Amino acid sequence: MDPKVRKTVLRMIPYALYVATATHEGQVAAATITWLSQASFEPPLIMTALKADGFLYSLARAAGKFAVSILGTGQKDMAAAFFKGGQLEDGKLNGYPVEPGPNTQAPLLLDAPAWFEVEITDVVERGDHAVVVGRVVEVGLRTPNPKPLLLSETGWSYGG
Amino acid sequence: MDPKVRKTVLRMIPYALYVATATHEGQVAAATITWLSQASFEPPLIMTALKADGFLYSLARAAGKFAVSILGTGQKDMAAAFFKGGQLEDGKLNGYPVEPGPNTQAPLLLDAPAWFEVEITDVVERGDHAVVVGRVVEVGLRTPNPKPLLLSETGWSYGG
Numbered sequence: 001m002d003p004k005v006r007k008t009v010l011r012m013i014p015y016a017l018y019v020a021t022a023t024h025e026g027q028v029a030a031a032t033i034t035w036l037s038q039a040s041f042e043p044p045l046i047m048t049a050l051k052a053d054g055f056l057y058s059l060a061r062a063a064g065k066f067a068v069s070i071l072g073t074g075q076k077d078m079a080a081a082f083f084k085g086g087q088l089e090d091g092k093l094n095g096y097p098v099e100p101g102p103n104t105q106a107p108l109l110l111d112a113p114a115w116f117e118v119e120i121t122d123v124v125e126r127g128d129h130a131v132v133v134g135r136v137v138e139v140g141l142r143t144p145n146p147k148p149l150l151l152s153e154t155g156w157s158y159g160g
Numbered sequence: 161m162d163p164k165v166r167k168t169v170l171r172m173i174p175y176a177l178y179v180a181t182a183t184h185e186g187q188v189a190a191a192t193i194t195w196l197s198q199a200s201f202e203p204p205l206i207m208t209a210l211k212a213d214g215f216l217y218s219l220a221r222a223a224g225k226f227a228v229s230i231l232g233t234g235q236k237d238m239a240a241a242f243f244k245g246g247q248l249e250d251g252k253l254n255g256y257p258v259e260p261g262p263n264t265q266a267p268l269l270l271d272a273p274a275w276f277e278v279e280i281t282d283v284v285e286r287g288d289h290a291v292v293v294g295r296v297v298e299v300g301l302r303t304p305n306p307k308p309l310l311l312s313e314t315g316w317s318y319g320g
Contacts, residue, residue, distance in 0.1 A: 001296075001297070002299070005299050005300065006204065006296070006299045008274070008306070009275070009276055009301055010198055010206075010276070010296070010299070012230050012273075012306055012307075013196060013197060013308070014174040014175065014176050014308065014310055016173060016174050035197045035198055035207075036197065037175070037195045037196065037208075037209065038170055038195055038320075039195060039209040040286065040289045041288050042287065043286075044166065047197070047207050047209065048197075049197065049198070049207065070169065070173075115169070116169055116170070121284075122286060122291070124207075124281075124282045124284065126200065126203075126281055126282060127201070127203055127205045128201050128202050129199055129200045129201075129205075131199050131207050131282070131284075131291070131293050133284050133291050136166070136170070138161055139161055139162070139165050139170070140165065141165050141168055141169055146168070146172055147172075148173070159198045160198075
C-alpha cells in the first residue's frame, strides 16, 4: 500500500472536533478527539476511536461512561487546549468553565454549543486506538443552530 | 432525552457518502453508506456502521471483506443510485462502470475519485446498524486532489 495514497484517501473522510471527558473515583480525564460517528438509530449508539494507551480511555473504561462536548466553529483554541489532557482547577477544566454531566458526572464545557453522554456497551481493542461503542443517554444544546468545528476548518489533519 | 435535541446534536457530526460493495459466491451487494471513520493508524483500521438487516452487511460478513468507493463532490446522483442496493449487469453496477478490487473482488466504481478495501476484523451487533471494524488492505486514487461528497452538500441527513 502506497503510504502517500493511503494518506490522501483516508484523509477524505470528514471529521469534527470534540472534547471527551470522563471521571472516576475523583479523577478526571479529558482529550480532544475526532474519530467519531453515529452507529445506530435504535438504540442510539455512537462509535469513537480513543487512543488505546491514553488516560481518557482508561478512565472512561473504569467509569463505563464518558461525555462529549461538541466544539463549535471558531473554537480551534479550545480544541488545542485539550491536546495534552485536562486538569480540573477551581471548577474549571484547563481554564474553561464546566458543569458535571447529569449521567456521567464528567465535565461538560459550558462554551461548547452541544454535548452528549455515553454509556459504553462494547469495546474493540485491536489498534493504536480502541473502538468504543456506546449508548447516547443524554444530549444537550446550548445554542439554537450550532455549527461544528470541522477538522478542515482548523487546517489540521488526523488520519491517513 | 428530547428527540428534537437529540436530532440536532447528533446531526452536528459530519459525514461523507460512500458506496460499499461486497461479493461472495457469485453474489454482489452494494449500498450507499455514511457512518464511517478511521479507527487506528497502526494497523490502519476503519470502523463503519452498516444496516444490520441489510444484504451488504450479510455478504460482507460472509466474504470477510468489502470495498468502499469514496464519492466525490457533485456525485449526489451516484449516491442516490445505491440507496436500494446494487445489480451487476453487463459489467456495470446499477449502470456505472466498475472493476473488481484487487483483494476483495468487490466492484469498485471507476467514476469515484478514490477507494479502499477492508478485511473485517471485528463486529459489534447491538443496534439497528452493526459496527464493523476492519483493516485497510489496499487504497486507490483516481484523481489527484479529490474532494469528497459531503452529506451537507446533498441536503440529506442521516443521523439523530
